[in-house]
Amino acid sequence: MAYQVIIIEDDPMVAAIDRQYVETDSRFQVAHVLKSGGEALGVLENCRPDLIILDFYTPSMDGMEFVDRLHAMGQYPAIIMVTSANDREIVHGLLSRGVLDYLVKPFAFARFRQAMDKFLQTQNLLSCSQESSLLDQQAIDRLIRRQERPEPGGNQMSKGLNAATLERVRSFLSASRGQALTSEEIAEQVHLSRITIRRYVNYMVETGELASSIDYHTGGRPSIRYSYTGQTAEP
Incomplete structure (x- = not known):
């Protein structure tokens, strides 16, 4: 079953690019493309996505307020920021709120792909042991370091x-x-x-x-x- 993705972006051109990038991988499905955090919170009352692609600057509320209100609802999906906001305090504030990755516009497809791979590898680590709800130290260390990029000279053909x-x-x-x-x-x-x-x-x-x-x-x-x-x- 595909991971469900919500895109929150008020620029139609950027939203279309985000969607196209996401949909290059059949493991992801875009459930909604929304123009603001406020609109998204309404949808999220009845929807629990696996991943949110979020712009910081959207109508009605900024990215930090959106994340805070989302967490207050008891929802903690992975969040990838795709935004022009690169002020030190904004970046620090969002990273401290646990965003998975942070892409500054304009961004290359390869960097977007890296962020999506980071999500996939985190999900794989979290689900690697179906028999137990416990993670060993090695798995926790890998989650913290987020070692998603393949090692140089690794077997890339293992991707199927x-x-x-x-x-x-x-x-x-x-x-x-x-x-x-x-x-x-x-x-x-x-x-x-x-x-x-x-x-x-x-x-x-x-x-x-x-x-x-x-x-x-x-x-x-x-x-x-x-x-x-x-x-x-x-x-």
């Missing part, structure tokens, strides 16, 4: 990717060097589903083989485009 499929996607993108393509365009050319392509291009962005950029000139929702860099982080 297939080496032959990766090479198929890589060959096409290498031959298309200089072009910035959407996942839909890549999927059409290599004859794979868009969901499959998104998994592979996300991996290639993480390893540095692809660069991602946002195309705002689509006439609708912004799209993510990928271009081949040729830089390979694999051994």
